[in-house]
Amino acid sequence: MSLEAIVFDRVAGKCSVKILDQLLLPYQTQYLPINSICDGYRAIKSMQVRGAPAIAIVGVLSVLVECQLLLQESFVKTQTFYDLTQLEKNFNERLDLLLSSRPTAVNLSNAITELRALISEDVKATYDSLFEYACNIIDNDYADNFTMGENGAKHLLEQLDEQNFEGDFGVLTICNTGSLATSGYGTALGVIRSLYARTRQGKEVSEPKKAKKYGSQMVRVFPLETRPYNQGSRLTAYELLHDEIPSTLITDSSISYLVSTSKIPIKAAFVGADRIVKNGDTANKIGTYQLSIICKHFGIKFYVVAPTTTFDANTETGDKIIVEERPPNEFRFVQGTLIDSANAAPVVNEYKIPLKASVGITPLDMPVWNPSFDITPYQHIDGIISEKGVFTKAEDGKFHLETQFQ
Numbered sequence: 242m243s244l245e246a247i248v249f250d251r252v253a254g255k256c257s258v259k260i261l262d263q264l265l266l267p268y269q270t271q272y273l274p275i276n277s278i279c280d281g282y283r284a285i286k287s288m289q290v291r292g293a294p295a296i297a298i299v300g301v302l303s304v305l306v307e308c309q310l311l312l313q314e315s316f317v318k319t320q321t322f323y324d325l326t327q328l329e330k331n332f333n334e335r336l337d338l339l340l341s342s343r344p345t346a347v348n349l350s351n352a353i354t355e356l357r358a359l360i361s362e363d364v365k366a367t368y369d370s371l372f373e374y375a376c377n378i379i380d381n382d383y384a385d386n387f388t389m390g391e392n393g394a395k396h397l398l399e400q401l402d403e404q405n406f407e408g409d410f411g412v413l414t415i416c417n418t419g420s421l422a423t424s425g426y427g428t429a430l431g432v433i434r435s436l437y438a439r440t441r442q443g444k445e446v447s448e449p450k451k452a453k454k455y456g457s458q459m460v461r462v463f464p465l466e467t468r469p470y471n472q473g474s475r476l477t478a479y480e481l482l483h484d485e486i487p488s489t490l491i492t493d494s495s496i497s498y499l500v501s502t503s504k505i506p507i508k509a510a511f512v513g514a515d516r517i518v519k520n521g522d523t524a525n526k527i528g529t530y531q532l533s534i535i536c537k538h539f540g541i542k543f544y545v546v547a548p549t550t551t552f553d554a555n556t557e558t559g560d561k562i563i564v565e566e567r568p569p570n571e572f573r574f575v576q577g578t579l580i581d582s583a584n585a586a587p588v589v590n591e592y593k594i595p596l597k598a599s600v601g602i603t604p605l606d607m608p609v610w611n612p613s614f615d616i617t618p619y620q621h622i623d624g625i626i627s628e629k630g631v632f633t634k635a636e637d638g639k640f641h642l643e644t645q646f647q
């Protein structure tokens with residue numbers, strides 16, 4: 242069981258990159274090498290790696306390892322991608338390919354914009370700049386996730402104290418926003434990890450002086466399965482079990498019934514983001530908008546959690562966001578691992594490797610609509626949590642996010 246979505250062996254001049262093939266989770270842990278921009282493009286487009294921050298990191302690393310190849314004379318003599326007399330032009334064409342892999346998450350385009358400024362006709366100087374950029378994007382993402390986790394956990398617990406709410410509560414989350422979507426720890430799932438760390442600490446402390454500072458504690462997470470790619474049932478469930486955080490997986494269609502019947506009051510939903518635009522409208526996994534409507538109906542706080550690398554400084558409102566549509570067969574078929582119904586165990590081949598399976602769930606010629614994301618209007622969002630803090634709407638009812646775009 243591994244939660245390391247990206248393995249970057251950062252030996253300057255001899256870097257190596259591999260990614261966890263998330264299409265095989267949760268039943269099989271298999272890593273794939275990334276040796277070129279084409280490898281990065283294919284891994285991102287096929288969603289072997291996914292999650293806005295992770296997509297940007299793998300994209301950057303694919304550029305780094307491709308540039309590393311150009312430092313090797315043996316490769317340069319045989320390759321056909323590059324005309325070394327016009328390296329900048331060729332590199333920018335390759336960056337355009339990478340950018341086309343998935344259009345909605347802004348992290349990749351933000352990173353590619355910054356990479357274009359590092360490229361020159363000098364291969365070695367370009368490589369050194371890319372190496373430093375790659376190390377920074379990973380280290381900053383990891384540090385930001387912990388900061389966001391603390392920002393979000395403290396904010397919610399303080400809000401509940403102000404409401405004089407005491408006791409146990411539960412939270413909702415959609416898709417996967419944890420270690421498998423980032424460099425580690427996660428965004429929305431990072432807040433959930435920080436919330437539970439306080440609860441676990443409260444249970445484990447014995448001396449009164451170490452009693453919890455807050456009157457309430459998060460005792461259960463309710464992740465949504467998140468059809469049709471099932472990031473919730475395959476990935477978030479996997480992460481929550483790995484961390485031994487009490488959780489109950491629910492279908493996307495059971496949120497309202499859960500909230501109205503749960504013995505544990507549900508006090509917040511934490512969701513990730515693929516693109517937050519200047520007014521706070523947020524692109525995120527399909528189903529997020531619906532979740533925000535349900536939260537509004539039940540008076541549950543709805544928080545978007547994302548690093549500032551997910552903010553789009555060039556777009557004013559959410560209606561301008563391009564929403565990726567995934568291939569229809571990703572909806573018509575459920576992709577997974579073949580399970581032996583007799584013993585509920587994966588069916589394996591002669592090498593003990595679990596067998597992948599596609600199960601049809603619609604007529605093969607049934608027209609379907611398969612948007613990968615939706616746009617939650619800022620009016621439905623109670624707070625935006627980044628590494629810079631928790632941003633709530635001002636008295637004018639609007640977000641003022643200028644500091645997020647610097």
Ligand SMILES: CSC[C@H]1O[C@H](OP(=O)(O)O)[C@H](O)[C@@H]1O
Nearest residue numbers: 291292293418422513514525526
């Ligand atoms: C911190 S991940 C942000 C975002 O990315 C996911 O989309 P996908 O799995 O299609 O890459 C999901 O929308 C997460 O909320």
